[in-house]
Amino acid sequence: MSRPIVSDFRLLAAAGLLSLFGVAMVYSAGQTDTPTAVATVYKSQILWLLIGMGFAYAVGHSSVRFIEWMTTPLYLLSIVLLGLTLVIGKGAGTAASTKSWLAIGSHRIGQPSEIAKVTVVLMLAKVLANQRETPRSLLDLWKPALVVGIPWLIIMLQPDLGTGIVFIGIFFAMLFWAGVAWPLLILIASPAISLILSFSVGLWGAWFFILLALVLWYRPYLIEGIVLMVLNVATGVIAPMMWEKLAPYQQNRLKVFIDPSADPRASGYHVIQSKVAIGSGGFLGKGYTLGTQKRLAFLPEQHTDFIFSVVGEELGFIGVTVALALFLWLFLRITQIAERANDSYSSLVAFGLMSSWFVHVLVNVGMTLNLMPITGIPLPFFSYGGSFMLASWLAVGILMRISGEGRGSALSLRR
Amino acid sequence: MSSMALSIGFVLLVGAFFKTQVIQYKQYVMQSEENRLRPIPLPAPRGIIYDRHGEVIAENLPAYSVSITAPSVDSLRSALAQLAPTLQLGQNDINNAIRRYRRAPTRPTVVLADASIDIVSVLEEHRLDFPRLIIQSVPKRYYPDGPVVASFVGYTGEITESDLNDPKYVNYKPGQQIGKAGLEKQYEAILHGKEGVRFDEVDARGRPVRGEGPRPDLSPEGAPPLYTNIDLDLQKFTVGIFADSLQGGAIAIDPNTGEVLALYSAPSWDPNKFTGGIPVEYYKTLLEDKRRPLVNKAIQGTYPPGSTFKLATSIIGLEDGVVGVHEHMPVPCTGGYQFGNRYFRCWEKKGHGSLDLEGAIKHSCDVYFYQLGLKIGLAKFIAGGIKLTMRDKSGIDLPEETQARWPYAIDYYNKKYGARGWSNAETLNLAIGQGSNSQTVVNMAKLYSAFAAKGVAPRPEIAHLVPQRKQIFTLNTQQDSIVLEGLKAVLEAGGTAGASAIQGLTLAGKTGTAQNTGGADHGWFVGFAPADKPKIVVAVLLEFGLHGSRAAHIASAIIGHYLKVGPIKATMDEG
Numbered sequence: 001m002s003r004p005i006v007s008d009f010r011l012l013a014a015a016g017l018l019s020l021f022g023v024a025m026v027y028s029a030g031q032t033d034t035p036t037a038v039a040t041v042y043k044s045q046i047l048w049l050l051i052g053m054g055f056a057y058a059v060g061h062s063s064v065r066f067i068e069w070m071t072t073p074l075y076l077l078s079i080v081l082l083g084l085t086l087v088i089g090k091g092a093g094t095a096a097s098t099k100s101w102l103a104i105g106s107h108r109i110g111q112p113s114e115i116a117k118v119t120v121v122l123m124l125a126k127v128l129a130n131q132r133e134t135p136r137s138l139l140d141l142w143k144p145a146l147v148v149g150i151p152w153l154i155i156m157l158q159p160d161l162g163t164g165i166v167f168i169g170i171f172f173a174m175l176f177w178a179g180v181a182w183p184l185l186i187l188i189a190s191p192a193i194s195l196i197l198s199f200s201v202g203l204w205g206a207w208f209f210i211l212l213a214l215v216l217w218y219r220p221y222l223i224e225g226i227v228l229m230v231l232n233v234a235t236g237v238i239a240p241m242m243w244e245k246l247a248p249y250q251q252n253r254l255k256v257f258i259d260p261s262a263d264p265r266a267s268g269y270h271v272i273q274s275k276v277a278i279g280s281g282g283f284l285g286k287g288y289t290l291g292t293q294k295r296l297a298f299l300p301e302q303h304t305d306f307i308f309s310v311v312g313e314e315l316g317f318i319g320v321t322v323a324l325a326l327f328l329w330l331f332l333r334i335t336q337i338a339e340r341a342n343d344s345y346s347s348l349v350a351f352g353l354m355s356s357w358f359v360h361v362l363v364n365v366g367m368t369l370n371l372m373p374i375t376g377i378p379l380p381f382f383s384y385g386g387s388f389m390l391a392s393w394l395a396v397g398i399l400m401r402i403s404g405e406g407r408g409s410a411l412s413l414r415r
Numbered sequence: 416m417s418s419m420a421l422s423i424g425f426v427l428l429v430g431a432f433f434k435t436q437v438i439q440y441k442q443y444v445m446q447s448e449e450n451r452l453r454p455i456p457l458p459a460p461r462g463i464i465y466d467r468h469g470e471v472i473a474e475n476l477p478a479y480s481v482s483i484t485a486p487s488v489d490s491l492r493s494a495l496a497q498l499a500p501t502l503q504l505g506q507n508d509i510n511n512a513i514r515r516y517r518r519a520p521t522r523p524t525v526v527l528a529d530a531s532i533d534i535v536s537v538l539e540e541h542r543l544d545f546p547r548l549i550i551q552s553v554p555k556r557y558y559p560d561g562p563v564v565a566s567f568v569g570y571t572g573e574i575t576e577s578d579l580n581d582p583k584y585v586n587y588k589p590g591q592q593i594g595k596a597g598l599e600k601q602y603e604a605i606l607h608g609k610e611g612v613r614f615d616e617v618d619a620r621g622r623p624v625r626g627e628g629p630r631p632d633l634s635p636e637g638a639p640p641l642y643t644n645i646d647l648d649l650q651k652f653t654v655g656i657f658a659d660s661l662q663g664g665a666i667a668i669d670p671n672t673g674e675v676l677a678l679y680s681a682p683s684w685d686p687n688k689f690t691g692g693i694p695v696e697y698y699k700t701l702l703e704d705k706r707r708p709l710v711n712k713a714i715q716g717t718y719p720p721g722s723t724f725k726l727a728t729s730i731i732g733l734e735d736g737v738v739g740v741h742e743h744m745p746v747p748c749t750g751g752y753q754f755g756n757r758y759f760r761c762w763e764k765k766g767h768g769s770l771d772l773e774g775a776i777k778h779s780c781d782v783y784f785y786q787l788g789l790k791i792g793l794a795k796f797i798a799g800g801i802k803l804t805m806r807d808k809s810g811i812d813l814p815e816e817t818q819a820r821w822p823y824a825i826d827y828y829n830k831k832y833g834a835r836g837w838s839n840a841e842t843l844n845l846a847i848g849q850g851s852n853s854q855t856v857v858n859m860a861k862l863y864s865a866f867a868a869k870g871v872a873p874r875p876e877i878a879h880l881v882p883q884r885k886q887i888f889t890l891n892t893q894q895d896s897i898v899l900e901g902l903k904a905v906l907e908a909g910g911t912a913g914a915s916a917i918q919g920l921t922l923a924g925k926t927g928t929a930q931n932t933g934g935a936d937h938g939w940f941v942g943f944a945p946a947d948k949p950k951i952v953v954a955v956l957l958e959f960g961l962h963g964s965r966a967a968h969i970a971s972a973i974i975g976h977y978l979k980v981g982p983i984k985a986t987m988d989e990g
Contacts, residue, residue: 033616033624177417276450279435279443292451297619317436321429328425335418351417362424369431 007060007404011337014330015381015396019049019389021323022382024288025310029303029384031289033296038303041384048386052393059397064346064405067398068126075123075147081112082154089158100160113163114387116151117356118395120167123147124174125348134179138188138224144175161250162375166359168192173355174348177338183218187211187228194232198239208232253374270306271370273298278312278320278368285316303384305376309368323382327361337399340406350402353395452614452630453484453621455523458591459608460554462638464568464598466647467674467879472564473599478555478691479530481538482523482590483512484547484621491516491524494547501537502527515589518579523549525590528573529691546622556592556599556690560647562683563654566664566711567645567675567813567877569597570686572693595689598877600814602641611635642879644674652976656969657681663937663957663966664712664856666875667973670864670943670952672882673873675811676977678857680712706958714809714816717853718956721927722762722779722911722963723939724848726866726898728787729772731799733894737790740897743769748782752843759785759843762928776901779911779926781847788846789839796845797822803887804872805854809861810883811875820853827851849930860954863924863941867949869895899923903946912940912967920980921946922971924953926963935959940966944974951977 027042059067081102089099090108101108124147135141148171155163172185190211197204211232215225243251277293286292291313293299302310311319334354341347357380364379366372378388435443458480464473481502485491495509502508508526516524527534530550538550556571558564572595578584587593593607594600614630615623646667653665657679667676682704688697701708710716720727732738746752747769751760761767761781767774775783788796800806806821822828822845828837831851844850857875865872865887874883890898902923906916911926924942931937938960943949953970960966 034618034620034622273450275435276443276446278432279439280447281436282440282444283437292616293447296451296617296624298447298450312432312436317432320432320436324425324429324432328421331421332418335421358421358424362428365428369435371431 007400008333008337010333011330011396011399011403014326014333015393018323018326018330018381019393021326022307022379023049025307025382026303026384028289028291028314029294029307029310032294032302036297038384041303044386045384045389048389049393052390052396055390056393056397056400059394060400060404062401064342064401067122067349067401068345071119071122071126075119078112078116078119079151079154082116082151085112086154086157099158100155100163110387110390111385112387113151113155113158113160114385114391115394116155117163117166117170118353118391118398120148120151121170121174121352121356122349122398124170125345125352128174128178128348129344131178135175136181136184137221138184138228139221141175141180141188144171159247159250160376162363162377165363165375166356166377169359170352170356173358174352177348177351177355178344181218183214186214187218190228191231191235194235195239195242198236204236208236270300270374271367273300274306274309274368275370277306277309281313281316281319283317285312285314285319288314290314304378305364305374305383306368307382307384308365308379311382312368324361324365327357327380331358334399337403337406341402342405346402346406350399353399356395357392450619451616453617453623455549455551455613455615456588457551457611457613457632457635458553459610459635460637461556461571461592461599461608462602462606463640464606465640465642466645466650467643467676468647470647471559472643472645472647473556473558473568475554476557477552478528479532479535480525480551480553481527481530481534482525482549482551483545484523484549485516485520486621488513488516494545495526498526498545498548501541502530502534514576518576518589522588522590525573528553528590528592529555556687558686560651561685561687563651563679564645564647565597565683565686566680566713567597567678568686569599569601569813570595570689571599572689572691592691596815597813598641598643601812602878606638606641608638609636643877644669644672644676644879645678645877646676646977649973649977650677650679653677653679653969653973654681654683656972661957661960661969662706662712663955663960664714664716665953665955665969665973666713666857666860667977668860668864668873668875668952668954670867670873670949673861673864673875673884674879674882675875675877676951677973678713678877680708680710680714680716682706682708684708711813711815712956712958713856714811714813715855716956716958717817717820717855718937718939719850719852719929720848720854720859721929721937721939722848723859723925723927723941723954724852724854725776725779725784725846726902726925726941727800727803727805727862728784728791728796728846728848729776729898729901730803730866730888730890731796732787732791733772733890733898734888735791735795735799738772738787740893741771743771744775744783744786746782746786748780750782752782752785754785754789754840754843755838757840759840771897773897773901773904776898776925777904777907777910779905784846785843788842791842791846793839793842793845794825796842797824797827800845800852803862803865804858805852805862807858809855809857809875811857812877812880816857817855819855819858820851822851848927856954856956859939859941860952863943863954864952866898867943867952899946902942906942906967906971912942912964912971914964915940915967915971917944917971917975917980920944920975920978922974923949924967924970926967928962929956931959936961938963938966940964940970942967942970942974944978 023045026045030039085099090101090103100111100113127143127147148167152167197207277299293313294302294310299309311323331354334350338347338350360377360380363372363377367374378385380392460475466472512524512526571592574587574591574593594603611634613632616625617623662681664680666678684701748761748767750764750766751758767778767780770780770783800821808816808818841850870886870888871884872887904910906912906922922944923946927939929937938957940963941954943952951974953973955966955970957966
């Protein structure tokens with residue numbers, strides 16, 4: 001390989017700037033008036049960033065074919081690790097009651113789900129790329145569904161609702177990128193939509209008629225159509241039962257999402273204090289490390305889930321805009337990489353990795369303003385966490401490689 | 416297409432932040448400030464109370480208060496349980512603290528209003544263990560002369576639950592000190608001052624992080640001083656005469672202005688012990704004391720005025736014109752007066768013979784005044800008494816004053832005894848200051864002040880405000896001088912208070928005996944000096960004093976001390 005070390009400067013710049021911004025915010029998160037263990041975590045965050053960059057460099061010097069060859073074993077390994085969490089998993093942070101951490105004794109090693117987010121993208125890309133034709137029916141989708149479904153099921157058993165949402169996001173985004181028609185995507189999603197709408201009989205009824213029209217128009221196989229309708233009815237009925245099955249903290253989070261003031265002292269407290277932090281930051285912010293909501297511990301989880309609230313409080317609307325612009329720049333660049341990729345696998349991997357981050361940003365940032373329910377999803381490059389930083393830079397390395405190999409050949413996958 | 420979707424998504428997000436951070440900025444910045452700043456009230460020092468010469472009657476000393484902040488009643492309860500041994504809290508203190516908390520949960524709850532220096536130093540040592548504790552230097556009310564001034568100054572204490580429900584105290588908060596009695600209560604609005612506030616920066620658990628700096632303090636505004644008409648020297652002298660053995664009330668007034676120079680009720684109590692919570696033991700002692708120290712005998716106790724009332728009878732008779740200045744009554748005094756089938760005694764069994772008004776006043780002849788009363792007639796007599804404000808409060812600026820008792824009309828007797836259940840004999844009783852007539856010491860002082868000031872009654876005033884005066888009767892010069900001569904004669908040889916005369920000073924006054932069914936009679940004296948140009952009126956009531964001569968001793972001593980004349984000791988010995 002005679003390619004330069006940095007094959008895609010714009011990608012590296014966007015990811016690098018975001019990471020530096022993120023480390024600076026993790027440092028600030030530790031600057032509080034009440035002593036906290038968060039004070040020193042920025043050091044390990046820097047360490048993880050360096051390790052991640054090392055991985056990225058290594059991956060950047062391999063080849064896409066090698067990555068594709070490694071896809072299945074890596075995927076299987078991450079499934080095994082995920083399965084282990086169910087046996088010896090530990091909780092942490094806002095999700096203290098979930099078992100997303102692998103631990104030996106009391107020492108937490110890492111979160112396999114963060115690595116799985118990358119390997120699932122790789123595996124899904126491989127399966128979709130190997131299909132000769134664009135999937136046209138629900139039956140054609142059994143393989144991709146299985147690839148995402150197995151790890152998703154394990155993650156929902158942990159249970160880690162946030163990561164589960166990310167997987168679903170990845171699934172739909174990659175199907176879309178693979179050329180699956182949007183009516184089919186809606187049909188796939190229909191049981192989930194039924195689930196959500198089932199809390200209002202009227203809404204659910206309306207949705208059911210729309211669905212019926214869609215089925216008649218798209219004309220899937222008869223058996224599929226019947227199964228879909230039955231599924232929709234079933235989810236509509238079992239949704240309330242599932243609600244009962246949710247852990248109380250999950251129920252509370254969903255309730256609070258709808259009305260934070262319903263429980264201002266407990267679950268709603270996080271969201272209210274986050275909005276207060278962001279809102280009181282104003283246009284220019286209270287100054288780096290000087291956010292009072294953070295300093296005085298009104299802002300919870302200021303170094304992980306709510307780190308973007310610290311950005312809002314200390315750097316104001318300007319800081320928020322800069323951070324979001326950097327994310328947009330990164331995502332647009334990756335979209336370009338996906339478009340210029342040599343083959344469907346590379347293109348799907350690039351788009352899948354991008355969509356994974358996109359869901360993270362959307363849900364995490366949305367959560368700080370109560371536009372999304374609290375699900376405990378970290379913000380890429382910002383939230384403190386070794387596994388996620390490592391996985392993110394691994395992804396950057398893969399994207400560098402794909403970008404480096406991409407010659408801008410026509411992409412048959414895109415319509 | 417996906418680039419477009421991404422861009423739109425981000426623009427929407429940025430828009431949401433714009434709304435929160437720019438449009439709704441003010442609302443959130445307020446919430447964030449509310450989060451981090453806890454206002455700590457800074458009590459204002461009460462206004463200092465001075466006497467007429469600038470001597471201090473009430474001032475403020477530095478004390479320490481201990482208060483605590485708590486997020487909930489339960490948390491307060493457990494904190495108090497932890498603190499109880501250190502602070503020596505009883506169950507009562509804990510209940511009070513919880514009551515205060517329920518009233519104003521966002522305000523630091525006062526646990527100890529006046530903590531000893533020992534407790535404070537122990538707390539300071541354990542400061543870190545109790546981060547929510549607030550130890551403040553606060554002004555504490557102090558009366559340098561304690562019991563000497565208690566009768567008029569009153570005391571301060573914590574505002575009660577029922578006070579807080581009173582619209583008068585709408586801006587008050589639990590734990591605050593207010594005037595509970597006397598001048599402290601009367602002039603609460605003036606003396607209170609304006610509470611200040613200090614802002615502490617606290618963390619999410621309510622623990623203080625920074626004591627100063629986050630926002631400038633609003634300093635408490637001390638109240639302006641209250642200047643009174645009291646002559647502290649005379650007050651002390653008055654208290655000294657009563658000593659510990661005598662019980663009763665005394666008041667000294669400048670008849671020209673109504674300025675109250677001294678006011679005392681014996682025995683007294685120590686208002687300093689009342690500040691910051693009345694100790695149960697002390698309060699019990701006062702309540703159980705048979706001499707009833709908590710009843711103010713100068714303004715609250717009412718007593719039949721006895722012969723001191725003969726001034727009123729004389730004035731009513733003269734003003735009505737039913738008696739001439741030199742007129743003798745039809746029946747001379749032979750030690751009693753036959754009215755219907757009842758025989759009314761004169762206090763002098765030997766009788767006074769035939770007297771005119773001057774002589775009748777000098778000798779306090781009951782038989783003369785029985786007949787004068789009958790001449791006036793009951794209806795006119797009652798109306799005359801009302802005109803002389805014998806049915807009113809004196810209007811002294813103290814909240815505890817009792818209204819004097821006097822019939823409102825003849826109908827009073829019909830209502831009380833039935834239309835045929837009473838006879839004109841009531842007129843005889845009223846004429847000599849008995850019957851349905853019960854006066855406070857201050858109201859009698861007001862009557863004599865009015866006489867000393869040619870019929871103009873001044874409102875007795877302790878605080879130095881604008882005097883209020885009202886003409887309540889008019890006598891012609893001749894009438895006035897005859898009565899005055901009679902009152903002077905009382906303090907001359909042969910008068911009922913002749914032994915209280917002062918060398919080189921003409922006194923005028925009247926003794927009285929208030930019949931007391933419950934025990935020994937009470938003794939009265941009300942008088943003024945100098946007789947021809949009065950500067951001071953003194954009214955004294957001695958409970959169980961038997962008759963007025965001992966009260967007259969006290970009054971003349973007070974007058975002599977005030978006017979700085981006469982070897983008082985000598986006259987005292989004569990008694």
